[in-house]
Amino acid sequence: MSGFAGVSGHEGVKKLLRKAVASGRASHSYIFEGPAGVGKKTLANAFAKALQCLGHVNGDSCGTCLSCRIFDSSNHPDCIFPVPSGKKTLGVDDVREQIIKKTETAPYRYRYKIFVVNQAEIMTPAAQNALLATIEEPSPHGIFIFCSSNAGAILPTVLSRCVRIQLKPLSLSETREGLVKKGVSRKDAEFLGAYSGGNIGVALNLAESAEFKEMRREITDMARRLRGMELDQVFSCYGILDKYRDAVQEALNVLLLWYRDLSVVSGAGDASLAMQADMLTEISEASGAGPECFNAVLEAREALRHNANFQLTMEIMLCKLNGAIQ
Numbered sequence: 671m672s673g674f675a676g677v678s679g680h681e682g683v684k685k686l687l688r689k690a691v692a693s694g695r696a697s698h699s700y701i702f703e704g705p706a707g708v709g710k711k712t713l714a715n716a717f718a719k720a721l722q723c724l725g726h727v728n729g730d731s732c733g734t735c736l737s738c739r740i741f742d743s744s745n746h747p748d749c750i751f752p753v754p755s756g757k758k759t760l761g762v763d764d765v766r767e768q769i770i771k772k773t774e775t776a777p778y779r780y781r782y783k784i785f786v787v788n789q790a791e792i793m794t795p796a797a798q799n800a801l802l803a804t805i806e807e808p809s810p811h812g813i814f815i816f817c818s819s820n821a822g823a824i825l826p827t828v829l830s831r832c833v834r835i836q837l838k839p840l841s842l843s844e845t846r847e848g849l850v851k852k853g854v855s856r857k858d859a860e861f862l863g864a865y866s867g868g869n870i871g872v873a874l875n876l877a878e879s880a881e882f883k884e885m886r887r888e889i890t891d892m893a894r895r896l897r898g899m900e901l902d903q904v905f906s907c908y909g910i911l912d913k914y915r916d917a918v919q920e921a922l923n924v925l926l927l928w929y930r931d932l933s934v935v936s937g938a939g940d941a942s943l944a945m946q947a948d949m950l951t952e953i954s955e956a957s958g959a960g961p962e963c964f965n966a967v968l969e970a971r972e973a974l975r976h977n978a979n980f981q982l983t984m985e986i987m988l989c990k991l992n993g994a995i996q
Contacts, residue, residue: 672716672733673716673719673720673723673730673731673733673738674687674688674713674716674717674720674729674730674731675730676716676851677709677712677713677716678709678840678844678845678847678848678851678870679709679840679841679844679845679848679870680709680713680837680840683713683835683837684713684716686835687713687716687717687720687729688720688728688729688730689729690729691717691720691721691723691726691729691730692726692728692729696721696782696813697813697832697833698805698808698812698813698814699805699808699813699814699815699816699831699832699833700717700813700814700815700816700832700833700834700835701790701815701816701817701818701821701824701829701832701833701834701835702714702815702816702817702818702835702837703818703819703821703834703835703836703837704819704836704837704838705819705839705869706819706869706871706872707866707869707870707871707872707873707874707875708819708837708838708839708840708869708870708871709837709840709870709871710788710817710818710819710837711786711788711817713837714786714788714815714817715786716730716731717815718741718749718784718786718813718815719731719737719738719741719742719749721781721782721784721813722737722738722741722746722748722749722780722781722782722784723735723737723738724736724737724738724780737780746780747777747778747779747780748777748778748779748780748782748783748784749784749786750768750769750772750783750784750785750786751785751786751787751788752764752765752768752769752785752787753768754792758792759792759793759794759797760787760790760792760793760794760797761794761796761797762794762796762797762800764797765793765797765798765800765801766800769785769787769801769804770800770801770804772785773785773804773808773809773812774809776811777811781811782811782812782813783809783811783812783813784812784813784814784815785812785813785814785815786815786817787814787815787816787817788817789817789818789819790816790817790818790824791818791819791820791821791822791823791824793824795825798824798825798827798828799825799827801828802825802827802828802831805828805831805832806831814832816828816832821834838868839867839868839869840868840869840870841868842863842864842868844868844870845859845862845863845866845868845869845870845873846859846860846863847859848870849862849863849870849873849874849877852874852877854873854874854877858877859873861886861927862876862877864927864931865923865924865927882920885914885917885920885921885924886924888910888913889910889914889921889924889925889928890924890928892907892910893925893928893929893991896988896991896992897991897992897993899992901989901992904988904989904992905985905988907988908981908984908985908988911984911988912980912981912984915980918974918980919971919974922967922970922971922974923971925967926964926967926968926971929963929964929967930964962990963990963991966987966990966991967987967991969987970983970984970986970987
């Protein structure tokens with residue numbers, strides 16, 4: 671498990687946290703806020719690991735000391751990760767047993783006793799109230815790191831006692847490079863980085879999803895062929911979209927990204943602006959597909975969001991993509 675060096679993006683936040691580690695002046699409570707998959711848990715783990723490291727370098731964990739090795743084995747005695755006991759929420763009993771009682775004793779052998787609460791929004795209001803006294807008057811060795819994709823579910827009294835750190839989606843280049851480091855091909859990283867909107871966790875999940883790969887293949891293959899089809903063949907493509915009716919917004923987003931990149935490349939004449947070399951082949955096969963196709967998909971997506979008839983909306987979109995109607 672890598673330290674800050676292995677966390678993609680969030681350079682400003684990492685600088686702040688490294689400074690806290692290096693100075694030995696970490697706050698007693700933090701909350702990392704941001705959309706699911708943006709990297710809150712990864713960053714919290716890197717922070718906890720660095721705080722406990724016996725030989726941190728410039729505020730980052732060394733990766734080789736006893737503490738780092740134990741942390742990487744997920745058995746660190748002074749890093750606690752509370753989880754619900756058989757329920758979907760973290761209740762009062764969970765907080766009392768897994769957090770409050772453990773703050774009453776000194777660390778086993780390391781500098782801090784660190785509690786990393788992932789999905790902190792699942793703590794019940796009663797559990798948060800029970801925890802309040804502990805974070806109001808923290809022990810000198812206790813550090814709390816809360817991660818939440820819905821900070822609105824955290825009581826204001828708890829939030830006010832935490833250092834609040836907002837995590838935003840990564841840039842396309844940061845997401846792409848982060849995915850490549852995780853073993854994703856550069857071509858797929860380019861697509862998934864843009865598709866996920868800079869959310870590297872979502873992108874990694876999609877990279878591992880056979881269902882998503884199949885949907886992407888079918889949808890883009892259909893898009894390649896549409897421009898040269900006869901009208902009866904165009905209507906036969908409805909079956910592909912109907913297959914993904916339950917995930918139609920995701921399917922349309924694949925189409926949007928595909929046509930957007932075609933428009934960028936064909937307009938700019940530079941394949942490096944989008945999907946690199948093989949996109950040029952797709953442009954020629956699409957034979958003239960341009961911004962109007964992107965707009966047609968966008969219109970269909972919005973129509974479905976307003977409960978338009980699914981089949982009619984899809985068939986009109988397909989005809990526009992084919993060029994049969996404007």
